[in-house]
Amino acid sequence: MTVSLPPSPHWPELIKSGSRVFVGGNAAVPYALIQHLIDHSTGFTDIELVHMLTLGDTRWAREEYRALFKANTFFIGGDEVRKAVDEGRADYTPCFLSEISGLFSDGTLPLDAALVNVSPPDPFGYCSLGTSVDICMSAVRQAGKVIAQINKQVPRTAGHSYIHISEIDACLEADEPLVEVPTPPIDSVTERIGQYVAMLVENGATLQFGIGKIPSATLKYLTKHQDLGIHSEMLTDSILAPLEAGAITNRKKTFHPGKVVTSFAIGTQRLYDLIDNNPHIEFYPSSYVNKPANIAKNDNMIAINSALEVDLTGQVVADSLGHDFYSGIGGQVDFVSGAAMSKNGKAIIALPSTAANETVSRITACVTPGAGVVTSRGNVQYVVTEYGIASLKGKSIRERALELIRVAHPKFRAGLLEEVRQHYWVPHYQAKYPTDIPELGDIQLKKLTLQGDNFYMRPLNPADERRLQEFFYSHTKETLRLRYNHDPKQMSRAKSCNLVSVDQSTDAALCIVRQEGSRITIHAVGRFYYNPHDNSCEAAFVTRENQQGKGMAKRLLSQLIDIARQRGIDRMVAMVRADNRPMIKIFEQANFTRRVSDDPSDVELQLSLEKDA
Numbered sequence: 001m002t003v004s005l006p007p008s009p010h011w012p013e014l015i016k017s018g019s020r021v022f023v024g025g026n027a028a029v030p031y032a033l034i035q036h037l038i039d040h041s042t043g044f045t046d047i048e049l050v051h052m053l054t055l056g057d058t059r060w061a062r063e064e065y066r067a068l069f070k071a072n073t074f075f076i077g078g079d080e081v082r083k084a085v086d087e088g089r090a091d092y093t094p095c096f097l098s099e100i101s102g103l104f105s106d107g108t109l110p111l112d113a114a115l116v117n118v119s120p121p122d123p124f125g126y127c128s129l130g131t132s133v134d135i136c137m138s139a140v141r142q143a144g145k146v147i148a149q150i151n152k153q154v155p156r157t158a159g160h161s162y163i164h165i166s167e168i169d170a171c172l173e174a175d176e177p178l179v180e181v182p183t184p185p186i187d188s189v190t191e192r193i194g195q196y197v198a199m200l201v202e203n204g205a206t207l208q209f210g211i212g213k214i215p216s217a218t219l220k221y222l223t224k225h226q227d228l229g230i231h232s233e234m235l236t237d238s239i240l241a242p243l244e245a246g247a248i249t250n251r252k253k254t255f256h257p258g259k260v261v262t263s264f265a266i267g268t269q270r271l272y273d274l275i276d277n278n279p280h281i282e283f284y285p286s287s288y289v290n291k292p293a294n295i296a297k298n299d300n301m302i303a304i305n306s307a308l309e310v311d312l313t314g315q316v317v318a319d320s321l322g323h324d325f326y327s328g329i330g331g332q333v334d335f336v337s338g339a340a341m342s343k344n345g346k347a348i349i350a351l352p353s354t355a356a357n358e359t360v361s362r363i364t365a366c367v368t369p370g371a372g373v374v375t376s377r378g379n380v381q382y383v384v385t386e387y388g389i390a391s392l393k394g395k396s397i398r399e400r401a402l403e404l405i406r407v408a409h410p411k412f413r414a415g416l417l418e419e420v421r422q423h424y425w426v427p428h429y430q431a432k433y434p435t436d437i438p439e440l441g442d443i444q445l446k447k448l449t450l451q452g453d454n455f456y457m458r459p460l461n462p463a464d465e466r467r468l469q470e471f472f473y474s475h476t477k478e479t480l481r482l483r484y485n486h487d488p489k490q491m492s493r494a495k496s497c498n499l500v501s502v503d504q505s506t507d508a509a510l511c512i513v514r515q516e517g518s519r520i521t522i523h524a525v526g527r528f529y530y531n532p533h534d535n536s537c538e539a540a541f542v543t544r545e546n547q548q549g550k551g552m553a554k555r556l557l558s559q560l561i562d563i564a565r566q567r568g569i570d571r572m573v574a575m576v577r578a579d580n581r582p583m584i585k586i587f588e589q590a591n592f593t594r595r596v597s598d599d600p601s602d603v604e605l606q607l608s609l610e611k612d613a
Helices: 031-039 079-086 097-105 136-142 188-199 213-220 237-244 269-275 332-341 397-406 410-423 462-473 477-484 493-500 552-566 581-589
Strands: 020-023 047-051 069-073 113-118 126-128 145-150 162-164 170-173 206-208 260-262 281-283 301-305 309-311 346-350 382-385 388-391 446-450 453-459 508-516 519-531 536-543 571-577 593-595 602-608
Touching (some): 069 079, 097 136, 188 346, 188 388, 269 281, 388 397, 397 462, 446 552, 508 552, 552 571, 552 581
Parallel strands (some): 047 069, 346 382
Antiparallel strands (some): 126 162, 453 508, 571 602
16 A cells, blocks of 8 residues: 655645644654754744653754744753743743643644654554654644654554554654663662662552653662553653563553553663564553543552652652752652552652752752742652651651651751751650661661561661550550560650650661551561660560561561671670560570579570670
């Protein structure tokens, strides 16, 4: 079957001065077509170019073309566009990615024409929008005229990515490589963030992620997972490693099972080759992919997005640096909302704790003046930095502040606690800010599997105040008697706060928790108190009754012994009631020896930590 191509563009028949013209974006900008318009622009003025993120040479935004074009972008990217927005020669229109198509269809932003980059037609006359279906398909459907760059280097992608040659009013045949964006190198900070985010991803989860170091680091640590799925507004080269490792199968997806679902791709030629004629990867318009109700149809939906800053109440700034607009809303709110509605879904905001060579904290007491909140404090469930995971869902303002201070850079934590006192109620007894245990290394969270159940071991911190109080009130009288040598009746918030506010560089306090979504339950606590007068420490433990016998105390003791040894402490001692035989056994299995005690009801145990012991 022979397919006839439309005529070459004769621009006066397609647009006029003052027209609003859509330009295909991301990696598929039709550069040759735009240059053809520039070369034949005599008599044209004030053409509004509407687009998403545009990569590569955004020549239309240069100062020299200010009389010819004015850009109106939904997502700021590239030096030329960003400079034009800063100087007022271009506009930024904030909008959820899922709703941009509606601006074209309801007449808010009617389009006179659409310039798109497409593959050559197949024998039946169908061209593919390739790497950029997103809002391009909607623009093609709504624009008065469709002008296409027929480009042999545009891959043919599956899904709803096809337009028929009869829908194209004019075309220019021009082969141009798509813009390539290689995976950025992963530094130590993003490596740690990726490890923490990966801990929140269970086997069988469906993922959404963006571009940059953090998604790359996260997906690197998901290669050993099983049956992961992808429902994401975009694909990058980060998907290649887990795909090749067999971690991504889409088998457990509950919406489009067996398929990767996306709306645009930005990467290298390896990615573009992967999606070319690949029936397992389907592209759909953003109005479909980013619709929160569709996202929520995926059980175990994990949305991983980033931010420029997060304040201590959980407000997320993602498109502006103060008064300077930097990027755009994009699909963050769409996927945060969809993941929150998903069964067992998780909405994660991941970002480095600092900027500007560690001189600026990205965890802030208040939003920077002029900055806009993209995702509200009511939407965010988790905030992850290189210092850990802050769980915010269901937390009070004070609890949120403590959680977020814990994952801030250590040198900013004291200042953040003081700042938060000026704005939100913090009790007088909340005197200490969270500290890390240096001996645990970069990753303070350790995943444990005990008798088939998953738990985490981590430092106890001030945000655990209420959780420790609940832990105390879960104990039976017998447990309290064995642990405290009497039957305490109360664990006040002030006392609980004192127990969780630990200077972890001197003493050490660990807990083992189970995290189910945003629900965190303490199941065991172990600690030692340092005695500087003889360079010793005293250890103590308590385990929730229904978890006893799983080895939690043994794990905590082993970790505390390791910490004490690294600190050069000479010996560890413990005082245990003589009738607490299970606890005595745990200490003796760790090579503690009994010492003579003045009180026959107590057993004193000791372990030498010196190197020659």
